Amino acid sequence: MSKTQHDPSRVSVIQIDEDNHGQRVDNFLLTLLKGAPKSLVYRIIRKGEVRVNKGRVKADSRLSTGDQIRVPPVRLPEQGEVPDVSPALADILRDAVIYEDAGLLAVNKPHGLAVHGGSGVSLGLIEALRKMRPEHSFLELVHRLDRDTSGVILIAKKRSVLTALQQMLVNKQGIRKQYLALVHGRWSEGIKDVRLPLHRTERQSGERIVVVSDEGKSAHTHTRLRVTGKDYSLIEAEPVTGRTHQIRVHCLSQGHIIAGDQKYSDKVLADADKARNINRLCLHAWQLTFRHPTSGETLHLTAPPDRELNTIFDRAGCPLGESA
Numbered sequence: 001m002s003k004t005q006h007d008p009s010r011v012s013v014i015q016i017d018e019d020n021h022g023q024r025v026d027n028f029l030l031t032l033l034k035g036a037p038k039s040l041v042y043r044i045i046r047k048g049e050v051r052v053n054k055g056r057v058k059a060d061s062r063l064s065t066g067d068q069i070r071v072p073p074v075r076l077p078e079q080g081e082v083p084d085v086s087p088a089l090a091d092i093l094r095d096a097v098i099y100e101d102a103g104l105l106a107v108n109k110p111h112g113l114a115v116h117g118g119s120g121v122s123l124g125l126i127e128a129l130r131k132m133r134p135e136h137s138f139l140e141l142v143h144r145l146d147r148d149t150s151g152v153i154l155i156a157k158k159r160s161v162l163t164a165l166q167q168m169l170v171n172k173q174g175i176r177k178q179y180l181a182l183v184h185g186r187w188s189e190g191i192k193d194v195r196l197p198l199h200r201t202e203r204q205s206g207e208r209i210v211v212v213s214d215e216g217k218s219a220h221t222h223t224r225l226r227v228t229g230k231d232y233s234l235i236e237a238e239p240v241t242g243r244t245h246q247i248r249v250h251c252l253s254q255g256h257i258i259a260g261d262q263k264y265s266d267k268v269l270a271d272a273d274k275a276r277n278i279n280r281l282c283l284h285a286w287q288l289t290f291r292h293p294t295s296g297e298t299l300h301l302t303a304p305p306d307r308e309l310n311t312i313f314d315r316a317g318c319p320l321g322e323s324a
Helices: 025-032 038-046 087-095 125-132 159-171 246-253 267-275 307-315
Strands: 012-015 068-071 097-100 104-109 150-156 175-184 193-195 198-202 208-212 220-228 232-239 283-291 298-302
Touching (some): 025 038, 025 068, 087 097, 087 125, 097 298, 104 125, 125 150, 150 159, 159 175, 175 246, 198 246, 208 246, 232 246
Parallel strands (some): 150 283
Antiparallel strands (some): 012 068, 097 104, 175 232, 175 283, 220 232, 283 298
16 A cells, blocks of 8 residues: 555555654654644553564664554544645646756745645645645655745755755755845945844734844854845855845844834834835845766756845845846
């Protein structure tokens, strides 16, 4: 039986393929039994209800290609039906593919689209792609982008590719990310490295934010000025670490709020953005450079900003084509 045919209400025997070679038993089950509490997964392993090649296994046992894993019947919590992908969104996502091979997909994500469902979002990028590509049994996000951030994002089509790329991210080597950010004010060419720890906290209203604090985790961002206009500057930002809202808060720490950033902006700058018809976060994941984990080829992927964002750059006197 294949993973796509798995019925959680019945006993299943699934043959492990190369995409799951080397994966831990518990992680395989958590992916297979989407929505299952971790306590349930560890209980059925501990009680011996999960068998590999007819033998008992531990949660951290590794699977090999060709193994037969027995999965007992389990009752999963009911989940809301994922809505269909609208024709308009399907067209946008088909046009947004900037690279694809047998193990990897790169998409130029539009701003305003969450990368996955949850917290009131029923259909994110990954759910839409799975709906559009039912022939693919494995599609997983390699990394994340904020909902309001546009740009290049990687989706693995094989477990081995996902594992290799995520290991590069954990090791902070092998993947180079470059963003474009339109910020308020005249960015100094002398600002090239921002090294300030970031801490996740809440405002009195309960809104979650990130602040610079010695209590936080280390964070490091390279920056480079591209062009300065009268009231705005266009910069490149390369996060060395990958903290939540890292570029947004590091820019804020230097006295430059990203245009259209409703979370961290003040009223004066928000009104200035509104007067210039800036109604979106002007942060774009522009380029990704990395070594392909299968071919070994160095890939340099570029996600062009959409027409709306390019128009904003031009109106701010910071066209992308110019560089300091």
